[in-house]
Amino acid sequence: MAHPGLEELVARFQAARHSGDIGKPSEEQLRLHRELFETCPAFTQNALFLAWLMQRRLWTAGDGGGESEGAFKEIQRLLEQAVLGSYRSAPALVELGFFLDTYRDSAHEAAKLYEEAATKASATLKDAWWGLLRYWNAERTKETLEKALQLGALAEKMFPDAPELIEELMTTRKYAGQEGLLGPEQS
Numbered sequence: 001m002a003h004p005g006l007e008e009l010v011a012r013f014q015a016a017r018h019s020g021d022i023g024k025p026s027e028e029q030l031r032l033h034r035e036l037f038e039t040c041p042a043f044t045q046n047a048l049f050l051a052w053l054m055q056r057r058l059w060t061a062g063d064g065g066g067e068s069e070g071a072f073k074e075i076q077r078l079l080e081q082a083v084l085g086s087y088r089s090a091p092a093l094v095e096l097g098f099f100l101d102t103y104r105d106s107a108h109e110a111a112k113l114y115e116e117a118a119t120k121a122s123a124t125l126k127d128a129w130w131g132l133l134r135y136w137n138a139e140r141t142k143e144t145l146e147k148a149l150q151l152g153a154l155a156e157k158m159f160p161d162a163p164e165l166i167e168e169l170m171t172t173r174k175y176a177g178q179e180g181l182l183g184p185e186q187s
Helices: 008-019 028-041 044-061 066-085 089-104 107-139 142-158 163-178
Strands: none
Touching: 008 028, 008 044, 008 163, 028 044, 028 163, 044 066, 044 107, 044 163, 066 089, 089 142
16 A cells, blocks of 8 residues: 555644544544554654644543553653654654653653754754845845844844854845945944
């Protein structure tokens, strides 16, 4: 049997997600998400969402005694798979960290995951801001240059050692000066 395509996986995910109330997950909803996970464990969004639904169900059901430990093991396995399948993406790391901190009393391990997630998220943010600055500089309208100046000021504070951002901000200031958006001391 051929592996389903991405479009089919997304359609199945959406169908499973909308098959019940996410505030109070049903057995049917959990079953559909589990089946999708078995079909494609690397589909990270489903693994994260299934783990979240299971946690939500435990919160709303109260203490399930021995059943809770089995659910916790399944949730942890799902989150570990999501971390692996996402190549240790920031959202998956945060979710696993939250779970370990909240349910496994592993604050130290969670902190390491949060630090890794913050580093990855920071790198993504820096790249996204650089892209926005480049786009707004290319557009070169009063509105886009004003947005670029605001974002550039924040980017300069958060990433002072990022030459690509600083270079793009210098371009922004040059264009803003030409448009009369900066005083001579600012250009």
